[in-house]
Amino acid sequence: MSETPLTPENPVQPGAPEAAVERELAVQARQLDAADPLAELRGRFALDSADARASGAADIYLDGNSLGALPRAVPDRIADVIHREWGELRIRSWTESGWWTAPERVGDKIAPLIGAGPGRVVVGDSTSVNLFKAVVGGVRMAGKGCTEILVDATTFPTDGYIARSAARMTGLAVRPVEPARIADEVTERTALALVNHVDYRTGELNDLPGITTALHSAGALAVWDLCHSAGALPVGLDAHHVDLAVGCTYKYLNGGPGSPAFLYVRESLQERFESPLPGWNSHADPFAMDPAYTPAQGIARGRVGTPDILSLLALEAALEAWDGVAIEDVRTKSLALTDFFLACVAAYVPAGRARSVTPLNHRRRGSQVSLACSGAGEVMDELIRRGVVGDYRQPNVLRFGFTPLYTSFTDVERAAWVLGEVLGALPEVGPAAAGAGG
Incomplete structure (x- = not known):
């Protein structure tokens, strides 16, 4: 340091x-x-x-x-969700109040803040769960012959834990590398690199455009953790051709304690993205209850199970603080x-x-x-x-x-x-x- x-x-x-x-x-x-x-x-x-x-x-x-x-818009919105949508409409709110489409709808509200177009961000689950989806999904999209995952050596501990678990499951090795060294350390054997955009200890901003370009030049994917940058600074996911990204929403996005995280998948990769956590919510026909899994089209395949509606709608209300900003x-x-x-x-x-x-x-x-x-x-x-x-x-x-x-x-x-x-x-x-x- x-x-x-x-x-x-x-x-x-x-x-x-x-x-x-x-x-x-x-x-x-x-x-x-x-x-x-x-x-x-x-x-x-x-x-x-x-x-x-x-x-x-x-x-x-x-x-x-x-x-x-706490954004001022949240308490009244949650009171309405509890008393009217849940208390009165009950099960009807999945359709009449838009509960079912909330993960993609809230994702589209976050998307402009991280430089993403519509249909590229889905909200739900924790940061850790989304990291697991992104890393395993990224390894599955990597070229044959890849043997390693690079991990930001200064990363938040959970990112390292998840990467090592994903590596054990996929038969790859994990190699910690300082972010400034990734461009020099990536090889044709690298499946992907998981990097923090901002170092949680020091506040240092890592070079997302440069590192992403270097990874792509070697045939590797770029997976970015945006927990300390989403809502604080321009990220430019689409502009810099980032492959996958995750982030929490309870820091600069003010979504509340434990508010659901988000997952970004580059549009051109979505049809190849295979989540390691296929759930009924990400099925192409969720209510068919088909024992065979067929992933949904687009970013919806990043969903897993039933979304946490109270936290998700609190986040949606919190994002109103960004109107016009x-x-x-x-x-x-x-x-x-x-x-x-x-x-x-x-x-x-x-x-x-x-x-x-x-x-x-x-x-x-x-x-x-x-x-x-x-x-x-x-x-x-x-x-x-x-x-x-x-x-x-x-x-x-x-x-x-x-x-x-x-x-x-x-x-x-x-x-x-x-x-x-x-x-x-x-x-x-x-x-x-x-x-x-x-």
């Missing part, structure tokens, strides 16, 4: 008094909020009142990269928020107490900032006690996620100020770089 000294693009003079620094950056934050074209979107979420924010009593929520905030504008604000946070941390945090493990280069940064510091777990506990909600990863990484639909520049400035107070109150310790990793 590399570390980057905190050197803001618009540095505050190091000799300036703390009060003056705070006042200058707080004023700058208010100016940035006033000019922010996405600022009004915060009102689409059930966060805090304007009075609470003005008094400093509201929590600053910087953990949307783990669980997004361009993902390119979200990316612009994301980079501005993370730049400003790094600048504020550089101004407020005592020298040597924290180092960024998130790249400063915009082309290599997702929508989070990770800081290495000693005692990160205890530091985060204290931040949360003071109303700044982020999270940490062992052994020493503080993670701050920035959701442009509702995170403000004022949030960012206050969070960095509190972080500076917390770290400044700690006894002197060794360099923040010591033991960074994980």
